[in-house]
Amino acid sequence: MRLFWELTKRAFQRQLTYRAAMLAGLITNIFFGILRAAVLVALYGARREVVGMSVQDAVTYTALSQATIAYLSIFGWYDLMNSVNSGEVASDLLKPLNYLHFWLAQDLGRALVAFCLRGVTVMLFYALFFDLTVPQGVGQWAALTVALILSWFLSFGWRFLVNLAAFWTPNARGIGRLAFGLAWVLSGFFLPLRFFPGWFIMLCNFTPFPSMVNTIIEIYLGLLTGSALWQALAVQLLWAIALLVASQVVLRAGVRHLVVQGG
Amino acid sequence: MQQLGYTLDIYRRLINVQVRSQLQYRASFLLDVMATMLTLSMFFVSLALVFQRFGTLAGWTLGQVAFLWGMVEIAFGVMDMIFSGFDPAAFGQRVRRGTFDQLLLRPLNITVQVLGDEFLLRRLGRIAQGVVIFALALSLADIQWTLGKLVYLPCVLIGLVCFFGALFIAGATLTFWTIESIEAINILTYGGTEMMAYPMHIYPDWLRRFFTYLVPASFLNYYPALYFLDKPDPFGFSPVLRFVAPLVGIGLLAAALAFWRFGITHYQSTGS
Numbered sequence: 001m002r003l004f005w006e007l008t009k010r011a012f013q014r015q016l017t018y019r020a021a022m023l024a025g026l027i028t029n030i031f032f033g034i035l036r037a038a039v040l041v042a043l044y045g046a047r048r049e050v051v052g053m054s055v056q057d058a059v060t061y062t063a064l065s066q067a068t069i070a071y072l073s074i075f076g077w078y079d080l081m082n083s084v085n086s087g088e089v090a091s092d093l094l095k096p097l098n099y100l101h102f103w104l105a106q107d108l109g110r111a112l113v114a115f116c117l118r119g120v121t122v123m124l125f126y127a128l129f130f131d132l133t134v135p136q137g138v139g140q141w142a143a144l145t146v147a148l149i150l151s152w153f154l155s156f157g158w159r160f161l162v163n164l165a166a167f168w169t170p171n172a173r174g175i176g177r178l179a180f181g182l183a184w185v186l187s188g189f190f191l192p193l194r195f196f197p198g199w200f201i202m203l204c205n206f207t208p209f210p211s212m213v214n215t216i217i218e219i220y221l222g223l224l225t226g227s228a229l230w231q232a233l234a235v236q237l238l239w240a241i242a243l244l245v246a247s248q249v250v251l252r253a254g255v256r257h258l259v260v261q262g263g
Numbered sequence: 264m265q266q267l268g269y270t271l272d273i274y275r276r277l278i279n280v281q282v283r284s285q286l287q288y289r290a291s292f293l294l295d296v297m298a299t300m301l302t303l304s305m306f307f308v309s310l311a312l313v314f315q316r317f318g319t320l321a322g323w324t325l326g327q328v329a330f331l332w333g334m335v336e337i338a339f340g341v342m343d344m345i346f347s348g349f350d351p352a353a354f355g356q357r358v359r360r361g362t363f364d365q366l367l368l369r370p371l372n373i374t375v376q377v378l379g380d381e382f383l384l385r386r387l388g389r390i391a392q393g394v395v396i397f398a399l400a401l402s403l404a405d406i407q408w409t410l411g412k413l414v415y416l417p418c419v420l421i422g423l424v425c426f427f428g429a430l431f432i433a434g435a436t437l438t439f440w441t442i443e444s445i446e447a448i449n450i451l452t453y454g455g456t457e458m459m460a461y462p463m464h465i466y467p468d469w470l471r472r473f474f475t476y477l478v479p480a481s482f483l484n485y486y487p488a489l490y491f492l493d494k495p496d497p498f499g500f501s502p503v504l505r506f507v508a509p510l511v512g513i514g515l516l517a518a519a520l521a522f523w524r525f526g527i528t529h530y531q532s533t534g535s
Contacts, residue, residue, distance in 0.1 A: 024446030031454050034470065035461075042321035042465035043313070050316065174295050181302025185309055195313040 003097050004105045011109025022117045025070060029122050033066040037130070040191075051194045057221050058192070060133040063126040064217045065189050070118035071111055072155040072212060074189060076180040078173065079103075080159075081166035084258075093255060100160065100247055107156050115148075133221055140222060143229055147219045150236040155212050157243025158183065164247065167254030188214030194223075208239040270372050277379025285384045292385060299388030307332060307396050321465045326403025327492050332460040333397025334484055338423030339456050340389030342431065345424075347381035351434030351445045358438050373527060374520070377435075404492060412491055415506065419487040422512030426483050427452060429512075429519035436519075436526035451478065459484045464497045482511050 040058040048054060053061070068074060080103060083089050093099055126132055135141050162179040166172035184190060187209035193201055204210050215232045218224045224232050285292055307329070314325045348354070354377070357363040366376045406412070434448030455478070463471055463485040474480040482504060489496055490505040 020443060021446075024443065028446060028450055028454070031450050032457065034467070035454065035458050038465045038467065038470075039320070039461055042461070043317040045317070045319070045321070171291055171294065174291065174298055178298040178302060181298070181305065184302075185305040190306060191309050191313050195316055196309070197312055197315060200312055 004101055007102065007105035008109040011106040012113055015110045015113035019117070022070070026118050026121055029066040029069060029118060030125055033062045033122065033126065036062040036065070052223055053192065053194065053221065056131055057133050059130050060221060061192050061217055063123055063130070063132060064220060065213060067119045067122040068189070068213055068216065070114035072151065073159060074180070074184060076176060077159040078163065078176055080163035081172045081176060084166035085170070089258070099251060100244070103160060104156060111152050135220055136222060140219070143219050143233065144216070146233055147216045147236060150233065150240055151212055151216050153240040154208055154236060154243060157240060157247055158208060158212070160247045161243060161250060164250050164254050167258050183209050183212065186210065187212045188217065192217070208243060211236040211239050270375055273371060274375045274379050277375070278382045281379070281382040282384055295385045296388040296391070299385065300392045303336070303389055304392045304395065321462060323462050324404065326400050327488070328461060329396050329400035330404055330492065331462065331484055331488055333393050333400050334420065334423060335456050335459045336393030336396060337390055338420055339427050340386050340393055342424045342427035343389065344383050344386035346378065346428045346431045347383045347386070348377040348379070349431040349435040350381070351431065351438055351448045353381070354435040355438035355442050355445050359442060374523065406491055407493060415487070415490070418509040419484070422508035423483050425512035425516040426480070429515040430455070432516070432519040432523050436523045439526045439530050455480055479511050483508050
């Protein structure tokens with residue numbers, strides 16, 4: 001257990017050294033957020049509210065979706081498959097910590113830094129220039145915290161699983177790009193899922209992706225309350241468990257199959 | 264003249280090598296192209312689906328937005344295929360590692376070398392996706408075609424390709440001095456692409472002015488689109504400005520190449 005937290009701390013410190021890159025990333029997030037906000041406002045036109053979201057909610061949505069980018073490594077995470085390609089995986093598998101826990105610990109460190117330096121910061125910047133919706137009441141904040149934690153587990157599970165493709169094929173990067181690209185669109189990251197036609201939302205709900213981003217946003221904006229809220233959190237939990245279990249299973253098969261590359 | 268012919272011949276050979284080696288792994292190549300097409304087109308499909316709920320975007324129909332979007336995607340894809348050697352992220356790495364120096368030692372035009380170094384055929388995925396979106400635009404938006412418009416269309420495309428190419432080249436040149444500039448350039452290229460896919464009048468004044476007067480992106484896609492789609496200019500500029508796209512694009516490319524020459528001449532290696 002101590003080893004786990006040691007790894008997390010190391011990863012946390014390592015990520016902190018990328019401060020300059022994070023600042024640059026932050027500026028990019030803000031720029032894209034402004035573009036997306038403009039598009040949504042233009043779509044709204046004269047409307048004050050669409051499917052329960054006000055214009056202010058829509059602008060807050062763009063801030064939130066940008067804020068999750070770094071935290072959940074939405075644009076892809078290839079560290080594991082890179083370690084397979086470099087051959088490092090051989091020594092990683094020999095370490096006295098379950099391989100999945102090994103990566104989980106490191107991702108936690110990374111995610112914590114990302115959350116502070118490119119998550120909260122995006123929201124704070126936005127709050128300076130825009131009127132943002134803010135969660136009301138302890139209950140909503142508590143639910144948001146739970147959703148954020150579950151989201152991270154889910155996201156890790158998905159990214160880990162996708163990266164395991166490297167145990168089988170050298171084309172893992174292409175598979176990764178496709179898999180992560182799929183997650184962008186179906187998670188409510190690009191446009192709020194609420195705005196899509198019902199059949200599309202239904203299709204998305206067969207995947208873990210809405211639980212990654214859309215759920216967090218809808219809880220934050222107070223669009224999910226009561227039983228709907230509990231249901232959303234339960235769905236997140238179930239998907240997180242499913243993905244992590246699948247990861248362990250696939251990992252076991254992958255290790256058996258592994259072809260180690262690199263000199 | 265003979266020098267030019269020789270240089271072009273070298274470029275053609277370099278490209279040839281790139282294309283053949285990339286097509287070697289045909290399955291991998293096709294997978295890559297398909298994956299790119301799929302992921303990129305999903306963004307437009309998302310917008311199209313959401314459009315059903317809203318009807319218009321600041322007075323523009325889906326077909327009209329698709330016109331902007333398609334043009335930008337095609338142009339950026341073409342640029343990325345040709346100018347990939349100048350991609351600031353990759354180029355910056357080469358400068359850092361010192362591997363750029365060996366190109367300078369060769370008795371070949373350095374610009375051609377960098378261009379010929381990376382010709383990414385798989386960008387066809389982005390281009391193809393752009394073509395599909397543009398085709399959709401043509402079928403949805405009721406464009407009144409004239410001979411003038413037909414002649415001007417490829418000019419606008421060339422202007423856009425030159426514009427993006429200029430950004431890449433300028434960005435690559437900046438990496439001679441600083442690696443931090445890469446993110447700023449990424450905002451202009453990827454952010455610019457995203458921005459130009461929508462009508463400029465939706466953006467806050469300060470942003471629009473920046474991309475009209477400082478980086479003249481407005482004249483490359485939006486203003487020509489006003490001409491093609493027979494739309495009035497909400498800012499009341501002279502209608503002449505709808506036709507400056509190719510000039511602006513080529514002008515910026517020329518400026519970027521001049522900057523590149525300057526950078527090469529004053530380049531001091533990181534040392535080995």
